[in-house]
Amino acid sequence: MDFSEKDSVDAVLASFADTPDPRLHEVMESLVRHLHGFLRDVRPSIAEWEQGIEFLTAIGQKCDEHRQEYILFSDVLGASMLVETMEAERQAQDATASTVLGPFHVVASPERALGDSVDSLGTGEACLIEGSVAAPDGTPVPGARIDVWQADEQGSYDVESGGRQPLGNGRGLFTADDEGRFWFSSIVPSHYPIPTDGPVGALLRATKRHPYRPAHVHFIVEAPGYVPVTTHVFVEGSEYLDSDAVFAVKQSLVRDFATVDDAGAAARHDLPNPFRRARFDVVLQPASS
Amino acid sequence: MDFSEKDSVDAVLASFADTPDPRLHEVMESLVRHLHGFLRDVRPSIAEWEQGIEFLTAIGQKCDEHRQEYILFSDVLGASMLVETMEAERQAQDATASTVLGPFHVVASPERALGDSVDSLGTGEACLIEGSVAAPDGTPVPGARIDVWQADEQGSYDVESGGRQPLGNGRGLFTADDEGRFWFSSIVPSHYPIPTDGPVGALLRATKRHPYRPAHVHFIVEAPGYVPVTTHVFVEGSEYLDSDAVFAVKQSLVRDFATVDDAGAAARHDLPNPFRRARFDVVLQPASS
Numbered sequence: 001m002d003f004s005e006k007d008s009v010d011a012v013l014a015s016f017a018d019t020p021d022p023r024l025h026e027v028m029e030s031l032v033r034h035l036h037g038f039l040r041d042v043r044p045s046i047a048e049w050e051q052g053i054e055f056l057t058a059i060g061q062k063c064d065e066h067r068q069e070y071i072l073f074s075d076v077l078g079a080s081m082l083v084e085t086m087e088a089e090r091q092a093q094d095a096t097a098s099t100v101l102g103p104f105h106v107v108a109s110p111e112r113a114l115g116d117s118v119d120s121l122g123t124g125e126a127c128l129i130e131g132s133v134a135a136p137d138g139t140p141v142p143g144a145r146i147d148v149w150q151a152d153e154q155g156s157y158d159v160e161s162g163g164r165q166p167l168g169n170g171r172g173l174f175t176a177d178d179e180g181r182f183w184f185s186s187i188v189p190s191h192y193p194i195p196t197d198g199p200v201g202a203l204l205r206a207t208k209r210h211p212y213r214p215a216h217v218h219f220i221v222e223a224p225g226y227v228p229v230t231t232h233v234f235v236e237g238s239e240y241l242d243s244d245a246v247f248a249v250k251q252s253l254v255r256d257f258a259t260v261d262d263a264g265a266a267a268r269h270d271l272p273n274p275f276r277r278a279r280f281d282v283v284l285q286p287a288s289s
Numbered sequence: 290m291d292f293s294e295k296d297s298v299d300a301v302l303a304s305f306a307d308t309p310d311p312r313l314h315e316v317m318e319s320l321v322r323h324l325h326g327f328l329r330d331v332r333p334s335i336a337e338w339e340q341g342i343e344f345l346t347a348i349g350q351k352c353d354e355h356r357q358e359y360i361l362f363s364d365v366l367g368a369s370m371l372v373e374t375m376e377a378e379r380q381a382q383d384a385t386a387s388t389v390l391g392p393f394h395v396v397a398s399p400e401r402a403l404g405d406s407v408d409s410l411g412t413g414e415a416c417l418i419e420g421s422v423a424a425p426d427g428t429p430v431p432g433a434r435i436d437v438w439q440a441d442e443q444g445s446y447d448v449e450s451g452g453r454q455p456l457g458n459g460r461g462l463f464t465a466d467d468e469g470r471f472w473f474s475s476i477v478p479s480h481y482p483i484p485t486d487g488p489v490g491a492l493l494r495a496t497k498r499h500p501y502r503p504a505h506v507h508f509i510v511e512a513p514g515y516v517p518v519t520t521h522v523f524v525e526g527s528e529y530l531d532s533d534a535v536f537a538v539k540q541s542l543v544r545d546f547a548t549v550d551d552a553g554a555a556a557r558h559d560l561p562n563p564f565r566r567a568r569f570d571v572v573l574q575p576a577s578s
Contacts, residue, residue, distance in 0.1 A: 002541075003537070008374070015536075019497060020497060027337075030327055035323070036367065036368070036371055041319045042320075046372055048316075049372040059346075059349055061350060074342060078300060078304075078321065079328060081297070082325055083334075083335055084335060085297070086329075087334055087335050206308070208307040249292075250291045251291060
C-alpha cells in the first residue's frame with residue numbers, strides 16, 4: 001500500500017520495530033511521532049522542507065573544535081534548559097541548582113593554584129570569587145575540583161576573541177583546600193551576545209530576538225562520591241537577567257559582586273583596591289542518594 | 290521566575306512573539322511545542338541529549354557537495370515522504386504521482402539528445418526507456434524537459450562510485466520532441482543500499498533496519514505552464530519494493546522492464562538483442578489549476 005499521511009507514523013514505526021535497545025526504540029518512536037506531528041501541523045511545501053534541511057545542515061557545518069552551533073540551537077529553543085531542568089528534578093533540592101553547559105566549554109581549563117587569577121590581561125574590573133564546597137549537611141568536600149570559565153569585560157570568551165585573549169584565558173581548574181574552600185581572582189564578566197555569525201544568529205535576526213546573555217561565570221564542580229553540578233553564577237544587576245537568550249537564569253544563582261574597599265585584602269590577593277567580590281558556596285548531592 | 294518544565298513552551302514562545310514573518314512564526318511555534326513535547330516524553334538525561342546533539346552535528350558534517358546526509362536522515366524517518374505526500378495532495382489526482390527527490394541529485398545531468406544512452410560503461414543489462422509527456426486531457430507537451438538519474442547495475446550512483454563511473458554517468462537531461470515523446474537507453478538499475486558510512490547508516494544498524502531501496506530511475510519532468518513532477522520509475526519484481534528504506538514506493542510508479550526480442554528495434558536503438566524495455570508516460574498538471 002502507498003505511504004499516506006494517515007498511516008505515515010505506523011509505517012515508519014514498523015521499520016523500527018526490531019530495534020534491540022529498548023531506550024533507543026523508545027526515543028525513535030517518540031521522535032517519529034513528534035516529527036510527523038510537526039510536519040502535519042506545519043504542512044511545509046517541499047521547498048520549505050528543503051530550506052529546513054539546509055538550515056540543519058548549515059548548523060552542523062558551522063561546528064568545529066571551537067564552535068558548537070547545535071548546542072546554541074538547542075539553547076535558543078529552550079531545549080537545553082528543559083533537559084537540564086528535568087535532570088535537576090531528579091536530584092535532591094538542597095544541592096546547588098544547575099544550569100546549562102553552554103557551547104564554550106570547548107577548551108580544557110588550565111590547572112591553577114588557589115588564589116591565582118584566571119585573567120591574564122587585566123583590562124577588566126578586578127574581582128575575587130570565593131566559596132566553599134560542602135554536602136547538604138554542611139560537611140566540607142576537601143579536594144573538590146572547580147572548573148570555571150567566563151567571558152571578559154568585552155563579553156568574549158578566549159576562543160572567540162580572534163587571538164585577543166590567549167587560549168585558556170578566563171578559564172581555570174582549581175582544587176578545593178582541606179576545608180573545601182576555593183578562591184581565585186578574575187575580572188567581572190560582561191553580558192554578551194551568543195555568536196551570531198552562524199545559522200542560529202540568522203534565526204535570531206529573522207525572529208527579532210536579541211542574542212544577549214546576562215553576565216555570568218560558568219562552574220562545573222565535582223568530587224568523588226558526589227553528583228557533579230554544572231552551573232553559572234550570575235552577576236546581580238546585569239542587563240538581560242530577565243531575558244537570557246538561552247533561558248538559563250535561576251534566581252538562586254544570582255550573586256552580588258559587591259565593591260569592597262579593603263587595602264589589606266586587596267594586597268593579600270594581589271588586587272587593586274577597591275575591588276569587587278562575590279561569594280558562591282556550592283552544595284553537592286552525595287551520589288548514593 | 291525560573292524556567293520550569295510546566296512553563297517551558299510559554300517561555301520560549303514569548304521570545305519568538307515579535308517574529309515579523311507570520312509563516313516563520315507559525316513554524317517556530319510548532320517546532321517549539323513539538324520539540325518540548327518530545328523532550329518531556331523521552332526525558333533525556335543531559336548525557337543522552339549531548340549524544341543527540343553530537344548525532345545531529347555529525348549528520349551536518351557528513352554533508353559536502355556530493356553527499357547530503359540530512360536528506361538521508363529525513364528520508365529514513367519518513368519525513369521526506371510525508372512532506373512529499375502532503376504536497377501531492379494539493380495537486381490534482383490525474384497527474385503522475387510524485388515521490389522523494391533523494392540525496393543524489395547533486396550533479397547537474399548532462400544535456401543529451403533523444404535516443405542517447407545515459408550509461409557510458411555498458412556493463413549492465415541494456416534497456417530502452419520511452420514515454421511521453423502530456424496534460425491530463427492527453428494534449429502533448431512538446432519540449433518538456435526530462436531530467437533522469439539512476440544507479441548502475443551494481444547499485445551505485447556516479448558520485449559514490451569512487452571514480453568507477455565518470456561524473457554524469459547514469460544521468461541525462463532530455464528534451465521531449467514535438468509530440469511530447471522521449472526515449473533514451475540505459476542499463477537496468479539495481480536495488481541498492483543508501484549510503485551507510487555516515488551517522489544515518491549507524492542509526493540503521495543500531496535499529497536493525499536494512500538500508501535498501503528497490504531498483505528505480507529518478508525523473509524530474511517540467512515544462513512551462515505545468516507543475517513539475519519529481520518522481521521515480523520502479524522496476525517491477527525488484528527486491529525491497531515492499532520495504533523501501535525511505536518509504537518512497539507508489540504502486541502507480543512500478544513498471545515492467547520487459548525483455549524484448551526484436552532485432553530491428555535493437556539495431557535502431559543501438560542496443561544488443563534481446564534487450565529490456567519500459568514505458569513511462571508522464572502526465573503533468575497545468576500550473577493554473
